[in-house]
Amino acid sequence: MAMSPSKPIDKTRGKLPPTLRIGRSGLHGYGVFARDFIPEGEKIIEYVGERVTKTESWRREDLRLARLKRGGDSCVYVFEVNKRYDIDGRVSWNPARRINHSCAPNCEGLDYSGRIWIVALRDLAPDEELTYDYGFDVDDWREHPCRCGAKACCGYIVKRSLRWRVRRVLAAESAAKKKK
Numbered sequence: 001m002a003m004s005p006s007k008p009i010d011k012t013r014g015k016l017p018p019t020l021r022i023g024r025s026g027l028h029g030y031g032v033f034a035r036d037f038i039p040e041g042e043k044i045i046e047y048v049g050e051r052v053t054k055t056e057s058w059r060r061e062d063l064r065l066a067r068l069k070r071g072g073d074s075c076v077y078v079f080e081v082n083k084r085y086d087i088d089g090r091v092s093w094n095p096a097r098r099i100n101h102s103c104a105p106n107c108e109g110l111d112y113s114g115r116i117w118i119v120a121l122r123d124l125a126p127d128e129e130l131t132y133d134y135g136f137d138v139d140d141w142r143e144h145p146c147r148c149g150a151k152a153c154c155g156y157i158v159k160r161s162l163r164w165r166v167r168r169v170l171a172a173e174s175a176a177k178k179k180k
């Protein structure tokens, strides 16, 4: 069940600021780019969407997997806020949903009292694409291949602290192949 918000959702909150533009990405589909210099630590754009309970979030994940099976849009737009709530950013009024994942990101999503802001981890140059680490768990890693090209990349979108597990599985698989 979606949370019934006490106030109507303000759909202008996540609006693209003049410092950003959306464009074709070398990473995946469309991405969000800096128009101008953005300093480290800047709160760049809010990641908005529907605030949902975990149960609702899991239900939506099942729907997403069903879409994936049918070959439809299977991107993940759920942002984990805490143990109880997520933000489902699959809404047209959330341009931050276009920000791609990178294993060596230049931004991060930070929780400011339950609201998620995309914040610059370092200075961004004009025309640089914004990225953050989606921080996916290791459970369904094969479903989320990564082509970010970073040194820290294990070939899949998995949070940094768990990438060693993916590397270990991949190494075992390639060793098994060589034996054949």
Ligand SMILES: [Zn+2]
Binding pocket: 102, 103, 104, 146, 147, 148, 149, 150, 152, 153, 154, 155, 156, 157
């Ligand atoms: Zn990567």
